Amino acid sequence: MINIFSKKQKNLGFSLIEILVALSIIGTLLTTVVASISDAKAMARDSQRRIDLKQIQLALEKYANYFGTYAVIGSGEQGLGGGYIGLENQQPYTSLSVMRALKNAGFLNLSVQDDMLQAPNGYMLQLCGVDKYALSATLEKPTTADIANIQTTCNGTGSSGTYTIYGKNYAISNSIPYLPESTPLPPPLIILPTSKLYATVRFDWNFTLYDKNYAIVN
Numbered sequence: 001m002i003n004i005f006s007k008k009q010k011n012l013g014f015s016l017i018e019i020l021v022a023l024s025i026i027g028t029l030l031t032t033v034v035a036s037i038s039d040a041k042a043m044a045r046d047s048q049r050r051i052d053l054k055q056i057q058l059a060l061e062k063y064a065n066y067f068g069t070y071a072v073i074g075s076g077e078q079g080l081g082g083g084y085i086g087l088e089n090q091q092p093y094t095s096l097s098v099m100r101a102l103k104n105a106g107f108l109n110l111s112v113q114d115d116m117l118q119a120p121n122g123y124m125l126q127l128c129g130v131d132k133y134a135l136s137a138t139l140e141k142p143t144t145a146d147i148a149n150i151q152t153t154c155n156g157t158g159s160s161g162t163y164t165i166y167g168k169n170y171a172i173s174n175s176i177p178y179l180p181e182s183t184p185l186p187p188p189l190i191i192l193p194t195s196k197l198y199a200t201v202r203f204d205w206n207f208t209l210y211d212k213n214y215a216i217v218n
Contacts, residue, residue, distance in 0.1 A: 039141070042140040042141050043140075043141055045116065045117070045140060046139045046140055046141055046142075046170075048116070049115060049123075049137045049139060049170070050137075050170070052112055052113070052115075052123065052137075053123065053135045053136075053137055053170075053172050054172065055108065055109060055112045056085065056099070056102070056108065056112065056123065056125075056135055057135055057172055057174075059102045059107040059108035059109075059112075060072075060102070060107075060125075060133065060135075060174075061174070062107040063102060063105065063107050066107075069130060070127060070130070070131075070132075070133045070174075071127055071130075072098045072101045072102060074094065074096060074101065075088075075094060075096040075097060075098045075100070075101035076093060076094065076096075076097065076098040076101075076125070077092055077093050078092050078093075078094070079094045080127070081098055081101075081125070081127065082098070082125050082126060082127045083098075083124065083125065084097075084120060084121055084122065084123070084124055085097060085098035085099045085114070085122075085123050085124065085125050085135075086098075086099050086113075086114030086115075086119050086120045086122055086123060087120040087121065088100065088120070090120075097120075098125055099112070099114060099123075115137060115138070118138060122137065122138075123135060123136070123137050124136045124137075124162055124166060124168060126153075126154050126155040126156075126162055127154070128154040128155055131174075132154045132173065132174065133154055133173060133174060134150075134153040134154035134155060134156065134162065134171045134172070134173040135171060135172050135173070136150060136153070136156075136162040136163075136166075136168035136170060136171040137168060137170050137171075138167055138168050138169055138170070139169055139170045142169040142170055146169055146170045147163075147169050149170075149171065150162065150163045150168060150169060150170060150171040151163050153171040153172075153173045154173055156171060
């Protein structure tokens, strides 16, 4: 007996070539998705690095306003307040990192940490004289502008440059150097009480009992 459905039944399945083509397409799509996710994660880590350096920069400015120098003395490389800011207990670094010193002094938020993938050889602080510095990091997805900028910052290039020797590709620096001998602020304005002010408050309990000599009333 002739099976009239045999030919149709044979055509119901996929050929080996069709299966291989489908698998190739799926593999390409998966590779693209995985690469996109990887790039997104790298960019997110780079964003965190930029935020961290900005927080550390603000802490340095506070430190300089208080102590008159950007060098966090007693910490970092040879106790001079520079180098890898998260490194400690390893020669020539002291037992106190720059980052920890800023935190102990109350200038840096405790939540700020060194580079999540490169610590303790992550963020760096380069000091150039008493009024210039550069904070640097290694981004996973640096822009052309990032790479060009770090080469113009304090100790970015040269025999010990953060870009040329240490492989850093992103940096921020102080655009307005701190001046230890800047013009002092004017003295606070002092308002002396007058007889009219005494007259205004003389019947108030604050004047008779608490020795206050100025008040505003409705």
